[in-house]
Amino acid sequence: MSLEVAVRHRLGAFSVTAAFSADKGVTALFGRSGSGKTSLINIIAGLLRPEDGRLAFNGDVLVDSAARIFVPPHKRRFAYVFQEARLFPHLNVRRNLGYGRWFARHAGAGADFDRIVDLLGIGGLLNRAPANLSGGEKQRVAIGRALLSSPRLLLMDEPLAALDEERKAEILPYLERLRDETGIPVIYVSHSVVEVARLANRVIVLENGRISASGDAATILSAPSPAISRREAGTLIEGTVETSDVSHQITIVCAGTVKIQVPHLEAPAGKSVRLHIAARDVMLATSRPDGLSALNVLPGTIVGIGEAEHGMVDVRLDCGGVTILSRVTTLSRDLLRLQAGKPVHAVIKSVALDL
Numbered sequence: 001m002s003l004e005v006a007v008r009h010r011l012g013a014f015s016v017t018a019a020f021s022a023d024k025g026v027t028a029l030f031g032r033s034g035s036g037k038t039s040l041i042n043i044i045a046g047l048l049r050p051e052d053g054r055l056a057f058n059g060d061v062l063v064d065s066a067a068r069i070f071v072p073p074h075k076r077r078f079a080y081v082f083q084e085a086r087l088f089p090h091l092n093v094r095r096n097l098g099y100g101r102w103f104a105r106h107a108g109a110g111a112d113f114d115r116i117v118d119l120l121g122i123g124g125l126l127n128r129a130p131a132n133l134s135g136g137e138k139q140r141v142a143i144g145r146a147l148l149s150s151p152r153l154l155l156m157d158e159p160l161a162a163l164d165e166e167r168k169a170e171i172l173p174y175l176e177r178l179r180d181e182t183g184i185p186v187i188y189v190s191h192s193v194v195e196v197a198r199l200a201n202r203v204i205v206l207e208n209g210r211i212s213a214s215g216d217a218a219t220i221l222s223a224p225s226p227a228i229s230r231r232e233a234g235t236l237i238e239g240t241v242e243t244s245d246v247s248h249q250i251t252i253v254c255a256g257t258v259k260i261q262v263p264h265l266e267a268p269a270g271k272s273v274r275l276h277i278a279a280r281d282v283m284l285a286t287s288r289p290d291g292l293s294a295l296n297v298l299p300g301t302i303v304g305i306g307e308a309e310h311g312m313v314d315v316r317l318d319c320g321g322v323t324i325l326s327r328v329t330t331l332s333r334d335l336l337r338l339q340a341g342k343p344v345h346a347v348i349k350s351v352a353l354d355l
């Protein structure tokens with residue numbers, strides 16, 4: 001599949017100008033609040049008609065301002081999942097799901113009801129009314145309804161933003177299954193590094209209505225960017241599960257020449273995993289520390305040190321071919337005489353797991 005976008009649109013004082021293409025897998029539109037993500041996904045959905053530009057899906061032209069072509073949303077065969085589930089309150093879950101299927105029948109493509117119900121774990125909810133579902137369950141039903149319309153492309157605008165951390169964690173594995181098992185390409189709007197790190201194959205960074213960077217998730221999320229808040233800055237590491245120590249509930253993940261211990265994973269050896277290590281969770285030591293409870297202490301070399309901001313700097317390290325970012329105070333930088341080329345040890349306090 002291929003989605004080609006080259007559009008320009010003004011909204012009051014704000015304008016979006018973006019050109020990119022997306023293929024299979026999950027493409028994240030990533031950026032801070034107000035950067036234009038929703039405007040851009042609405043243009044793709046057909047909810048906004050761009051003043052200028054062209055949009056094509058698999059060679060099928062959906063928008064061409066010069067040729068006055070504008071295919072309306074319902075004829076694009078794209079499904080849209082919003083921040084809130086927007087279920088029909090008077091219909092039970094089965095009938096809400098059936099609504100998506102009704103569209104699919106009319107589009108001539110049947111979708112496998114049981115498979116999607118199973119994929120999203122909503123089999124036990126079919127006779128319930130939306131009012132009696134948790135936020136996470138409602139959102140899973142909304143995703144199921146979208147999938148049952150047999151879309152050519154699934155558009156998701158911050159589908160987890162309205163949920164608390166626990167509910168987000170509950171839904172993320174279902175989104176991963178959706179990505180890995182359905183083959184439906186997804187455009188996923190988010191401002192969360194954790195979600196994008198976990199789900200996206202490719203990331204398009206938006207700033208002030210313009211694309212400021214794009215590329216694979218590991219590269220984009222590991223590079224300094226105004227789209228990434230200082231709280232979330234860090235590095236994304238691609239690794240594979242090596243072994244598990246069940247008695248200590250620890251799994252060892254290999255990334256390049258480095259081994260990283262993480263909380264126990266129910267995953268077979270060889271499975272690919274992504275780890276997100278936030279810079280604020282990495283301390284530096286100029287010699288190997290002893291008697292420390294942190295499990296991961298990686299020797300490395302300083303590659304570079306960023307600009308000071310609010311008395312803090314980001315120190316970029318090469319640890320056996322793996323890039324790690326550490327946030328330290330400017331006072332520590334000076335006391336430890338940190339500079340490029342200096343060998344140090346990175347003490348990792350916690351690793352976020354992105355299975």
Ligand SMILES: Nc1ncnc2c1ncn2[C@@H]1O[C@H](COP(=O)(O)OP(=O)(O)OP(=O)(O)O)[C@@H](O)[C@H]1O
Pocket residue numbers: 011012013014031032033034035036037038039040191
């Ligand atoms: N109809 C409109 N008229 C004028 N300005 C608009 C209109 N719609 C959106 N904007 C402005 O365009 C900018 C981008 O909005 P948009 O919703 O696309 O950003 P976003 O990145 O999705 O933000 P958020 O993450 O907060 O949803 C904002 O400054 C917004 O106020």
